[in-house]
Amino acid sequence: MAVPNFSNLDQSTLQAYRASILHFGADPAHHANAYEWHEDGLLLIADGKVVAAGDYLQLSAQLKASLQTELNIQDYRGKIIMPGFIDSHVHYPQTDMIASPAPGLLPWLEKYTFPTERKFGDPAHASDVAHFFVDELLRCGTTTAMVFCTVNPVSVDAFFTESESRNLRMIAGKVMMDRNCPDFLQDTAEGGIRESEDLLKKWHNRGRQLYAITPRFAPTSCNAQLQLAGELAASYPDVYLQTHAAENTDEVAWVKSLFPDARSYMDVYDKYGMLRPRSMYAHCVWLDDNDRRRMAETQSAISICPTSNLFLGSGLFDFEAADAAQVPLSLATDVGGGTSFSMLQTMNEAYKVARMGNTYLPALRMFYLATLGGARSLQLEGTIGNFVAGAEADFIVLDPQSTPLLARRTERTESLEELLFALALLGDDRAIAATYAAGKLVHRRDGASL
Known part of the structure; x- marks a missing residue:
């Protein structure tokens, strides 16, 4: 030293x-x-x-x-x-619906997630949840999180206002989805991009706040919205991009039906220029070796979400294959699919997921993934x-x-x-x-x- x-x-x-x-x-x-x-x-x-x-x-x-x-x-x-711990994938609007029962991801979204997120057009409600959410992060030792808000820009302003008031290093963005979702949560391809760019200009690099372009996942964005999201990301290379990928088999099959010309789920994003440094893909349970190779080549990162993958029965993350491809990795709670804000509890589940896949995950590796691993995945090494x-x-x-x-x-x-x-x-x-x-x-x- x-x-x-x-x-x-x-x-x-x-x-x-x-x-x-x-x-x-x-x-x-x-x-x-x-x-x-x-x-x-x-x-x-x-x-x-x-x-x-x-x-x-x-x-x-x-x-x-x-x-x-x-x-x-x-x-x-x-x-x-x-x-401090770095939670690389979490939904603050889902705080009040954590531990909601459902037989799988898609019915869980329909019954609980979308109705809960509808309430975030109300600034008072959004601010109240944001305050509790940040309290909970800090109580669990999480000092940086990559956060999904909702389609409503009010939810983004509420979150960043709360984070800024405590001088926290946070990353967040407005969800974009213009199809396959309830009308009350639907934006448009052009409108979603316009609102995202306005929020980006308002909040990115304002104090310790950072912005993430946030298409929810491929099924809820049409080709035009994904194209515009990729173009927006190219216009602002220091801004983040976050979404979901290959969480469960029903979702993967749905993506195949919606994008029949794509080689894989991850290939949908790749075709629109969304694989890049500062991009974070949650879950990535059902990838193949070509997907992992492309992620490594582009320095696109994976956010491992063991508690939500177990809770929703989505599958077991393949640590061995991801390490072999040298994809940047980090850990995440994925509340409200995840059942705890605690990164220690998330390590507990990650260890068990790895063992079920015949991989041994030492404690030192788990603490690395929750700290410097997260910072590296977010291109923030040397900052946090x-x-x-x-x-x-x-x-x-x-x-x-x-x-x-x-x-x-x-x-x-x-x-x-x-x-x-x-x-x-x-x-x-x-x-x-x-x-x-x-x-x-x-x-x-x-x-x-x-």
Whole structure:
């Protein structure tokens, strides 16, 4: 670790946190020495950015030699500080319909999703749900999410207004769908693009907010809307694109009937120029090797959604095939198809999905996918996802003693892998002692006002 120069810092803005510290520099599945672990560590922050993260004794000695006054250190010993979780696919309007029963994806959309999303033309309702949704993310240690809003632009304004008020790094967009959906949620090919571009110009790179062009999925957009979405993405290469792909077999068959000339579901998007860096495709359970190869070539990323795939019976994600193709991967809750806002619970399900596919997913890999893996998939490495100098100081404090069972189990762990595995398999929102965004405390487990 390079020793930073503290003499040029504005000491009035310097913050210090002592705990065990974990962050990643590479994917543990493909690289040795992919992470840094400091059992007694120190995280230093100034002006909402990371200054340094490393060994407590080394950094504190350097601090004493450089600073004119003694620094107050927030003591989190016994806990783990790591970058905030990145949820790469989640629907904030579906917060109130989480855990709704249905025999599969398509009937679930018809019975619960579309009627729930209809309410988001009301600014007060959208703002109320957005406030609760963001509270829930922070309570679970998620500091960045890639969010679907609804067809109504009001829903986008409500979400970004809430996120901006807390200075969070969020990505979101207006859903576009001009067919195969209820009339009350239907836009038009041209109107959906026009509204999206207006919102994009309003919110993208406004503070820490980022915009995503958001066709819901291929069946709900006609050829013209998909064509225009691809053209809009080409016009704004630094803007994101998000949608769904190959979630379940009924959906794949439907896409084949709607786009008979396409080689595959993913080929529909490819034909319209929608495979690109900063594009995120949720699910991708039923891809073939050609699909994965094209995604890797274009740096299009996959958002793995294990809880919703299990809940809706969609299928098991193929980790081995995705890794072989070197597709960028990240983890997501996919609320409300997913049944928890907790990325720890999402890791729990991801581990089981991998085992059912004869793949072993170590805890270190799961925590990578939920932090730096998400940042890399979003082309945000160096901005969020780890503790390199200059990164935004979004981080969480994990408590291995947050429940009696976790405390008993973690007292008996003999390695970092065992400790993290216990947190992933037994942890939930209670394991998040605190959440920080841009160096500011935005959630504390004891519930005291911030």
